[in-house]
Amino acid sequence: MRDNQQIFICSDAVGETAEAVVRAAMRQFAFTSGKLRRYGHIKHADEVRAIVDEASRCRGVIAYTLVQPELNGVMREETSARGVRAVDVLSPMMQAFIDTFEDTPNRIPGLNQSLDAEYYRKIEAMEFAVHYDDGKDLRGITLADVVLIGVSRTSKTPICLYMAHKGIRATNWPLVPEIPVPEQLLKRRNGLVVGLTMDPDKLVSIRTERLKALGLPKGSVYATAARVEDELRYANRIMNMVGCEIIDVTNKAIEETVGIILERLPADRAFSSPNL
Known part of the structure; x- marks a missing residue:
């Protein structure tokens, strides 16, 4: 060609x-x-x-x-x-x-x-994803159709935004050992909670590149193998406590992960007309 x-x-x-x-x-x-x-x-x-x-x-x-x-x-x-x-x-x-x-x-x-109800639902979902991103407002955990949890750099925000484009209200909470898990997450009964995890070596590589992009020192604890493994162990413990499904996003495209999540979403929460 x-x-x-x-x-x-x-x-x-x-x-x-x-x-x-x-x-x-x-x-x-x-x-x-x-x-x-x-x-x-x-x-x-x-x-x-x-x-x-x-x-x-x-x-x-x-x-x-x-x-x-x-x-x-x-x-x-x-x-x-x-x-x-x-x-x-x-x-x-x-x-x-x-x-x-x-x-x-x-x-x-x-x-x-066309500017119909589906269109405005997508706009509202996009605004929701931005407003409640990364645990900025705990009310989002209660209001969301889908809540994603996981350690830093497991694609939580991009996945939320992609789901918003399909009319799904999604938010996320970062799992960090030093930050207590909010009661809203532990007591959530309606909607879907999904845990995101990743291969430790892949996550170290992604975090190292992130530090480079920010102009930060390469040896930061954030990107060390020991820190990553500690965070993943902690996250796995919290995900089991919450009782949510865990998706390994290593080498998965965002679209693939979203497809898995939408299959788990109750029918009354799913967006009936996909954006083609």
């Missing part, structure tokens, strides 16, 4: 869905400099023809989400006539819904970005 491969992303909405699929596919190939060119809010057939013309000249690939039948038809016709490789990201799934559920789609662009 050429490193200068151009990939055109076309949509009659924003184009986030097609771009997400393209980036997922790109990660399966050993090239890093492919150029993504995103064209959103396409409204006219001439815009489609111009994009296909450009893709033809540079031998590019087109990924598109055009829910309006007229524009979708023009894209199919033009790419076929010009010999341009194009992938319709959305239509096969929509057709599967039509055939299976015997329903008719709205064919309205941009519904994924």
Whole structure:
């Protein structure tokens, strides 16, 4: 695959869905400099023809989400006539819904970005994650759908923010031997508590890099093997006391960890429509 491969992303909405699929596919190939060119809010057939013309000249690939039948038809016709490789990201799934559920789609662009209740739920969840992060306000432990506990640098905050993007109110509490565990955590009965742990050597490496980024001395106790092992033992004891599930996040992507957590989340707390 050429490193200068151009990939055109076309949509009659924003184009986030097609771009997400393209980036997922790109990660399966050993090239890093492919150029993504995103064209959103396409409204006219001439815009489609111009994009296909450009893709033809540079031998590019087109990924598109055009829910309006007229524009979708023009894209199919033009790419076929010009010999341009194009992938319709959305239509096969929509057709599967039509055939299976015997329903008719709205064919309205941009519904994924509409300012509906789901959108505002995500905004509220993001504000919640920021406000209650790292035990800044103990009320968050009672109010959250999910509470994460673990030692420093086990990805608690990034995981909370990722869950917020799915409409889940999440907060976290750092487990440090010198800081008492709050009663709110020990007595929590509603919602989910999840413990995060990590391989000691990996955690030492992450903390060492963190010290470097902050310009702090390499020999700080924070990043020593002895301190890390002490903290992990303490954290494991607290997690067992709380009775929560423990997830080892060593070499796990944030998305993978969130997927595991969402599987454990009660149905009435889960976000019904994932952000695609």
